Every structure is written in structure tokens, then in C-alpha cells.
Amino acid sequence: MTFLRRLLLPLLLLPLPALSQTVSVGVIDAPPFAIRDRTGVHTGLAVDLFRLVAERAEIDFEMTAVADDPVAALADHDIVLPVEADRALEAAADLTHPVYTATLGYASKVGSGPLAVVRGLMTLEFLRIIASVAVLLLVVGAVVWLIERRRNTEMFREDARRGLGDGFWWAGVTLTTIGYGDKAPVTVAGRAVAMLWMLTGLAVSASLTAAVVTLAGGGGGSPDLPEALSDRSVVVIEGSAAQAFLDGRGVVSETAPDAETALRLVETGGVDVAVGAAPILQWQRDRAGHDLRVRTTKWDPVLVTMAVAEGDALRERLDRALLDVLTSEAGQELVRRYLPDEEG
Structure with missing residues (x-):
């Protein structure tokens, strides 16, 4: 009996495991991932997801507002959220699976108004579009001119400089469906090329219209x-x-x-x-x-995650619960509530 008492006494004196205690959570104000109202209550996508995670992992916690430095906050708290994952932070702390992956916008x-339209069109992107369309019109016009220049000299003159201009003009008015009728191929091969260009031009014209409307609408490229x-x-x-x-x-x-x-x-x-x-x-x-x-945009994914101290066993417990929550209907509903479809 004395032997058992000596064996068990040191175990009883050991501190309880950290996971059985109340976990301190530092919350950085970063809407819509973390929002603190006037009464001090924390909500937001990352905060509400953590609540679901804590419930699933059976973790008791208390939340406290902290400053923007997650490394400094970890000195006084077991978990800090939300944080943006990067190399420097990973070197100083352990990061959980991302609660959300955003991109830059x-x-x-x-x-x-007219000035906004002009500003939208005065961009490098608009110049690239115009240059690309001009090259396409020149190629199509040159093909038709080469076919028509001997049998249709009235509309497509034999002189290369004027004839290429005739072909370029015909390709342009055909693409825009204006069709003045001042120039038209008469050979079988020329009409076949014209028919192919008219069908292809429908797609080209639609794409061109969409691009110009986007630029003129103030999107800025x-x-x-x-x-x-x-x-x-x-x-x-x-x-x-x-x-x-x-x-x-x-x-x-x-x-x-x-x-x-x-x-x-x-x-x-x-x-x-x-x-x-x-x-x-x-x-x-x-x-x-x-x-x-x-x-x-599709640039530079921003991984929104949670940070714990390096080597803390709490991270693995959070990761398992987080994966379950993110794939659940409750987790998906939270994402839809805070982050409806982003604009493109």
C-alpha cells in the first residue's frame, strides 16, 4: 500500500493537461473574419468557425481582444485568430489548417459619364485589343485581296497598297455587320472565305464588344x-x-x-x-x-488561419476538428453567410 501511495503521489501533483483547462483565445479585429461589437462580443467567420471547432473538440475557451501582432499575443494566449499565414509567422508559431483561402482584390x-468611359478606354489593355483586332483584319483582308485582285479589280485593286486597304476595309465592315456593300468578293474561293469570316466574326465581335464594355464601364482594365x-x-x-x-x-x-x-x-x-x-x-x-x-483577382492566395505556440499539442486537436467543421453543412453555411459570392 505504501508503495502504491509513493507511485501515485507524484502523478497527482502533476498539473492537469492543458487541454482540460480553459483555453485563452486572442482575437484580432479583422472583419469579416473577426468582428467585435460595442459590447465586446466577438463574431465573424473565423470566430464562429472556431466556436464550432471548440464544441466538436470539447475545448472550453474564453476570448479576449488583442492587438495586430499574433506573435506577441501568443505570449499571453493559447490561440490567436484570425491571422494571415506567411513564412515569418510560421517560423515563430504553429499554424492550423486555413479557415478560409482568399485572394487579393x-x-x-x-x-x-462620358469622362469615365474615355478614361476606361485610355488604357494599355484597350490598345492591345485594338492592335490585335487590326492585325486580324489585315490578315483576313489580305487573303481576300489575294483571291479577288485579278477577277474583281473594281472592288479589290491590284496595287498592293490600295488593294490591302480595300481588303482591310471589307474585313472591318463585315466583322461589325455594317456591310456597306461597296465591296464584295465575286469568286467562289473569295465567297467561301467571306462566309467563314462572317461566321467567325460573330464570335470575334461578341468578345470585342464584351471587352470594350468592360473597359468603358470603369473597370479600368x-x-x-x-x-x-x-x-x-x-x-x-x-x-x-x-x-x-x-x-x-x-x-x-x-x-x-x-x-x-x-x-x-x-x-x-x-x-x-x-x-x-x-x-x-x-x-x-x-x-x-x-x-x-x-x-x-486570382493573385496571391491569402490563407486565413489560427496560430498556436510552437509544439503545442492543441494544434493537432484543432486541425482534426477544423477539417470536420469546414466540410459540414454548418461550416459551409457560415462561409456563405459572411462571404457571399465575390465580384469578378
């Missing part, structure tokens, strides 16, 4: 970064993944402390574009009622 003013920002002033959130992405590609930008400040700069004309994680920009725009357009 950019916010700009919604154009309206392709949503691909960083080309879309080459001739614009840019603001990013300080310390964000967007700042690292643009700095690495030579785009000069100024910084703002948060998304709301960045969007306000765009709306007041201080800068042309605000760049950041697309869901954050969209949420802030809708919340504040900014008259801005947020375009989602």
Missing part, C-alpha cells in the same frame, strides 16, 4: 495584378500580404492602418486603388456604404 471608384496598377496610385493595409506582394513586384504603394482608411482614401480621391484581401475590402465597402467597385 482591389477597390476603385465606380465610373460614370484586366483585374490581373500588378499590370492593372501600373499607372495608378495604390494604397495597401500596413503589414498585409498585399503589401508584401506589391513590394516584391515593384509597385510603389502607400499604407493605411486598416481597410476602412484605405477605402476612404480611394473614395475621397487621395489614391486611385486600394489593394487587399478581397473579402475584407468587400465587407468594409458594404458596411460603410462606399460607392466603390471591388474586383477579385
